[in-house]
Amino acid sequence: MNYLSTRGGMAPVGFGDAVLMGLASDGGLLLPEAIPEVRDRLEAWRGLDYASLAFEVMRLFADVPDDDLRRMVDRSYAVFRDPEVAPVKPVGPLWIMELFHGPTLAFKDVALQFLGHLFEYLLEQRGGRLNILGATSGDTGSAAIYGVRGKKDIRIFIMHPRGRVSPVQERQMTSVLDGNVFNLAVEGSFDDCQHILKSIFGDVEFKQRHALGAVNSVNWARVMAQIVYYFYGAFRVMDSTGAGRVRFSVPTGNFGDILAGYLAWKMGLPVDRLVLATNENDILAQFFTRGVYRRGEVHATLSPSMDIQVASNFERYLYYRSGEDPRKVRHLMETFRRTGGISVAADASGRIDPVFAAGRGSRELTLAVIRRYREDYDYLADPHTAVGIGVAEDFCDPEAPMICLATAHPAKFPDAIREATGEEAQHAILDRCLNAETRTERMPADEQAVRAFIADHALEAGSETESE
Numbered sequence: 001m002n003y004l005s006t007r008g009g010m011a012p013v014g015f016g017d018a019v020l021m022g023l024a025s026d027g028g029l030l031l032p033e034a035i036p037e038v039r040d041r042l043e044a045w046r047g048l049d050y051a052s053l054a055f056e057v058m059r060l061f062a063d064v065p066d067d068d069l070r071r072m073v074d075r076s077y078a079v080f081r082d083p084e085v086a087p088v089k090p091v092g093p094l095w096i097m098e099l100f101h102g103p104t105l106a107f108k109d110v111a112l113q114f115l116g117h118l119f120e121y122l123l124e125q126r127g128g129r130l131n132i133l134g135a136t137s138g139d140t141g142s143a144a145i146y147g148v149r150g151k152k153d154i155r156i157f158i159m160h161p162r163g164r165v166s167p168v169q170e171r172q173m174t175s176v177l178d179g180n181v182f183n184l185a186v187e188g189s190f191d192d193c194q195h196i197l198k199s200i201f202g203d204v205e206f207k208q209r210h211a212l213g214a215v216n217s218v219n220w221a222r223v224m225a226q227i228v229y230y231f232y233g234a235f236r237v238m239d240s241t242g243a244g245r246v247r248f249s250v251p252t253g254n255f256g257d258i259l260a261g262y263l264a265w266k267m268g269l270p271v272d273r274l275v276l277a278t279n280e281n282d283i284l285a286q287f288f289t290r291g292v293y294r295r296g297e298v299h300a301t302l303s304p305s306m307d308i309q310v311a312s313n314f315e316r317y318l319y320y321r322s323g324e325d326p327r328k329v330r331h332l333m334e335t336f337r338r339t340g341g342i343s344v345a346a347d348a349s350g351r352i353d354p355v356f357a358a359g360r361g362s363r364e365l366t367l368a369v370i371r372r373y374r375e376d377y378d379y380l381a382d383p384h385t386a387v388g389i390g391v392a393e394d395f396c397d398p399e400a401p402m403i404c405l406a407t408a409h410p411a412k413f414p415d416a417i418r419e420a421t422g423e424e425a426q427h428a429i430l431d432r433c434l435n436a437e438t439r440t441e442r443m444p445a446d447e448q449a450v451r452a453f454i455a456d457h458a459l460e461a462g463s464e465t466e467s468e
């Protein structure tokens, strides 16, 4: 499978190059040149365990010999604490698919455990080294760090918005003291961090000189690995209910997770509706309800990992929406850059996209859902998951069961849980990092400062990672 850019400004590249490239060299995002159609495989896939299903889905996209791919997949999911990897549970009127049983208690582990092994594999095959640059609003950072900590020939630089991730998330990242890990606490928002990231990746000479790689969902491998659990969740719920199609509700910020669901639907999974749920940073909910995508101020909310305005993966959606025409994507992205907004017309039935429904979960709704699901169903949802549940409740349909993605463990957000229920949410994994020593570099929200830090600390060609 070859990969092309949403902006059409580069020749197609193979899978390994696409993974190591991260952002396309023309500033666009990479996508497979064709989406495989899998309707005739659904029955055969239905009985597979998580790792076997992941292998079948990913081998359609990844040009890696089967034995090697299978080994990486097995290693990635063996570390999950639940043998099902993504268990799906009936809770009240809904189904909840728990994606937080990996090492850092968030859905990011599902893809980043795999990406860590994939990077290592590609470097073994090709030689060389990699300096990873990432931006996080809280969860990608620790999942990426845990995916590559101590790995030979890899260094990782993660920018997070200082004081705007939960204290637990911050300690998860900064308590990792391996010599190949650098946490940069940036004085700004996640959007500032992501802007710096894209701008640095857009400088192809700098990127090549420092062998920069991406762990954010700009990296196609992230999205690819996330497609798997849509199949897994749909199969489990269709098996249990006899339904022929399902809905998914996805708490959304950077649009990576729900994009994976959209691609699963394009592959032929019977997805009846994708419910996009945002917090008060509702630029995407506005788009899918009114057709208007307009940048605003970032608000701090109870679900900080979704405190995002400019959603990176939206560009991939625009590519499909524009009939896979890179000229149209370039025009839309340029209009957004110049004016801070774009708008599209609804279809004849008044919908922006018939596959998507959307809504916004306020602070009050988030707290009310956490409290109500605890009291009525003995289920403790984290605030991001609660936003997804709260919005999902408006879109339930008896013909198509609703699967809500539980994207993080509640113990990552103890303040919100305490406010909603009075409980102290805990997890042994987190207790360990709460009192540990930490290491962080403070940084202004300034691209030049980040570049200078990378230039000083990146692995140079032929050098080795020293791990503590």
Ligand SMILES: Cc1ncc(COP(=O)(O)O)c(C=O)c1O
Residues within 6 Å of the ligand: 106, 107, 138, 139, 140, 217, 251, 252, 253, 254, 255, 256, 257, 258, 305, 306, 384, 385, 407, 408
């Ligand atoms: C816990 C949690 N839920 C939801 C999201 C939103 O996912 P996405 O950015 O892929 O839309 C994030 C951040 O990515 C997150 O960390």
Ligand SMILES: N[C@@H](CCOP(=O)(O)O)C(=O)O
Residues within 6 Å of the ligand: 135, 136, 137, 138, 139, 140, 141, 215, 216, 217, 218, 253, 254, 256, 257, 305, 306, 312
């Ligand atoms: N919520 C994310 C933001 C980055 O998203 P990504 O999917 O592009 O890595 C986070 O937790 O960092």
